[in-house]
Amino acid sequence: xxxxxxxxxxxxxxxxxxxxxxxxxxxxxxxxxxxxxxxxxxxxxxxxxxxxxxxxxxxxxxxxxxxxxxxxxxxxxxxxxxxxxxxxxxxxxxxxxxxxxxxxxxxxxxxxxxxxxxxxxxxxxxxxxxxxxxxxxxxxxxxxxxxxxxxxxxxxxxxxxxxxxxxxxxxxxxxxxxxxxxxxxxxxxxxxxxxxxxxxxxxxxxxxxxxxxxxxxxxxxxxxxxxxxxxxxxxxxxxxxxxxxxxxxxxxxxxxxxxxxxxxxxxxxxxxxxxxxxxxxxxxxxxxxxxxxxxxxxxxxxxxxxxxxxxxxxxxxxxxxxxxxxxxxxxxxxxxxxxxxxxxxxxxxxxxxxxxxxxxxxxxxxxxxxxxxxxxxxxx
Ligand SMILES: Cc1cc2nc3c(=O)[nH]c(=O)nc-3n(C[C@H](O)[C@H](O)[C@H](O)COP(=O)(O)OP(=O)(O)OC[C@H]3O[C@@H](n4cnc5c(N)ncnc54)[C@H](O)[C@@H]3O)c2cc1C
Numbered sequence: 001x002x003x004x005x006x007x008x009x010x011x012x013x014x015x016x017x018x019x020x021x022x023x024x025x026x027x028x029x030x031x032x033x034x035x036x037x038x039x040x041x042x043x044x045x046x047x048x049x050x051x052x053x054x055x056x057x058x059x060x061x062x063x064x065x066x067x068x069x070x071x072x073x074x075x076x077x078x079x080x081x082x083x084x085x086x087x088x089x090x091x092x093x094x095x096x097x098x099x100x101x102x103x104x105x106x107x108x109x110x111x112x113x114x115x116x117x118x119x120x121x122x123x124x125x126x127x128x129x130x131x132x133x134x135x136x137x138x139x140x141x142x143x144x145x146x147x148x149x150x151x152x153x154x155x156x157x158x159x160x161x162x163x164x165x166x167x168x169x170x171x172x173x174x175x176x177x178x179x180x181x182x183x184x185x186x187x188x189x190x191x192x193x194x195x196x197x198x199x200x201x202x203x204x205x206x207x208x209x210x211x212x213x214x215x216x217x218x219x220x221x222x223x224x225x226x227x228x229x230x231x232x233x234x235x236x237x238x239x240x241x242x243x244x245x246x247x248x249x250x251x252x253x254x255x256x257x258x259x260x261x262x263x264x265x266x267x268x269x270x271x272x273x274x275x276x277x278x279x280x281x282x283x284x285x286x287x288x289x290x291x292x293x294x295x296x297x298x299x300x301x302x303x304x305x306x307x308x309x310x311x312x313x314x315x316x317x318x319x320x321x322x323x324x325x326x327x328x329x330x331x332x333x334x335x336x337x338x339x340x341x342x343x344x345x346x347x348x349x350x351x352x353x354x355x356x357x358x359x360x361x362x363x364x365x366x367x368x369x370x371x372x373x374x375x376x377x378x379x380x
Pocket of ligand 1 (some may be wrong): 371
């Protein structure tokens, strides 16, 4: 049976997220972006409203919701402000490898902290010399008595300047290749942890993107994720099956915002004696944008549904992420085009949305990497 209807609970959650986006994000998005201001208070408010940390299990005090709930919320938050949606979702991505791979004690302590204290966390995998090619990371953790000594530099870490703790991928046995990687939970205030300057990024500028440096950080053995070495790669990658549908939903929300702005403008702006929407070429752009947004959402919902029903979704998540990211980049370019010269100014929000969209094709696995994943899956 195919059923596109949301449950009553899902409808309510989506409505809650939409109202939050409309009242708390839309009025502030431009200011946050212009001033590169991290919306810490609004992230706290989103947490209190029940719009972040949805995935934290009930056993840790959370709501234990699935990927479908997350994608509904992400689409609305990104519709309100894509930068905020990225900033607020750092906990979602970082929590995923803990949920799938950590011990019960680790979950209680660190996932519990997200719920009880409103803590923030960041996912530290990328390094200056290794983004797509994760196996080229150089960070190492060497056992030294009752702790590991962690050394390395992570790059482009979302939320790093505000995080209470990090999920860090490191080699514990370089000779074993990806099977020699382990995950660690590292608290931000431990000796040897330092945070780089905020990167001056193209878009989504309220989100906080920084390097994180680990220099002889003593990580207690109890902070080895799952308590066993060698599972880091699997945990870090499994997280993407849960997070990529959410990032794809983010791209859908962003594109929807651009489409709505363009639709409204096309009905007002007149050329050659009629609103530009009366010109078939403009109407066709809007029609294509709407089709592509609908198609992307269906891919997102399928990837989420598979995950929530315990089925493999790696390929579906890659389809959703690749299509939605490319689609939102194209949709925002078309929105700017519909606004003409005004679209190229910061007076209207479409320029900000176009700058915001580009990173969707880069982070959480670039579009090229999604194609590699799909290629691998279809030739298995
Ligand atoms: C704003 C922002 C936030 C981020 N947040 C985080 C975070 O929280 N945590 C984290 O760990 N990382 C984060 N990242 C890092 C992000 O995941 C990486 O930038 C991304 O994976 C690409 O890696 P790279 O930048 O090293 O590019 P590279 O891997 O050097 O790739 C450069 C180009 O080559 C392409 N390419 C690479 N290999 C292949 C191949 N085999 N075939 C075809 N094309 C290929 C890529 O697609 C890309 O277009 C963030 C990045 C940004 C910009």
